[in-house]
Amino acid sequence: MRTLNDLLQTHPIFHDFSSSFIADIAECSQEKEFEPDQYIFWSGHEADYFYILREGAVALQARTPDQGMVTVETLHNGDVMGWSWLFPPYKWHYDAQALEPTTAVVIDARCIKGKCESNHELGYELMLRFGRIVVDRLMATRMRMLDIFSQTK
């Protein structure tokens, strides 16, 4: 059976991480399953965790006045979900709802931040990798803002 350490070690975000870093992260992690339609977190609530999706799919949603709940983006196996734990006010910006049976490694943000405080090298490596995720999502968002498939162009 694969341990949490094994799962974390094979995820691209932790590529080249030392075994001691992986062990630190594993100490803050647990596996969790979510039922279809189950909400994982809600906008405005404390962002105490981040998630590495192992199976399934999750919709990030926002409520709009005219359309009700709208899916802004879907995340799937392998994706990292959540960076609100990194920056004040440490609140989620969107709701997250499982679309199908979903398994995730759930990482306790307070625990990880504690480890990063005492080990700045771990903190630096984590920030580099989350920075890449944030940049990728920013690029994707900008591309959607360009509306490149628009019928009117």
Add this chain to the structure above:
Amino acid sequence: MIAALASPMLTTPWPIIKTHRENSDTFTLELEPPESNGPFAFKPGQFNMLYVFGVGEIPISISSDAGNPETILHTTRKVGTVTNALGELRTGDSIGIRGPFGTNWPVEEAVGKDVVIVAGGIGLAPLRPALLHLLEHRRQYKNVILLYGSRTPEEMLFRKDLEKWSSQLDIQVYVTVDRATRSWRGMVGVVTPLVHRAPFDRKNAVAMVCGPEIMMRYATEELQRRGVPDDMIYLSMERNMKCAIGMCGHCQYSSEFICKDGPVFSYDRIAHLMGKNEV
């Protein structure tokens, strides 16, 4: 090697035998090549020049099966004078055709490899003949993966094909939309990050990419991040064209002519031109 046409500037009238509405402003013309010209043959990725009598002529990729050249499909969107006029034509009308022109998708070079197809919006139309070829000769290829991005679920092209391919076990289809509707239960987000999750062997894969140029640029970056070499990434480029044989210079792309050196280029050939202003 594609043989040169005997009379590349000669337009021949072809009858429209059917029209299909793909979405609110995208349509497909089903044409019948006249027997008098001899058999019509083309390769996936090539285009014809379509002339609407008295209106104008434009290049449009062939979207039908190269294995069935008795019926030729052209899929386009109403975006200008000629495409608007094409959209008004009905069964029994005729249009002038010259072609086929240009380079093709590397379906022969891809034999024995994984094939990753990345399409955005109407970019699926020029890739459809390549997909049909891959599926017709499925045993010659390893993994075949289609990544398709559409603006909304309603604006997807070839919905029936996508549904059919999605239900097949010999092709992996990932479809995403930029903007979801309430009833949409599929993926939401841009198409290019899907390259991360596509199961292919970077050392033995060929990628074929078509869509808006900025989408192709980001798709190429994602493919490079996955380790696909530049000469294994193929893009279909688009510029205004006039003669389609590299004489007039309308489609000149620095040292290349899109009409005769393209439209399908390997990325290593045009990498120095991508994203450059006024090229």
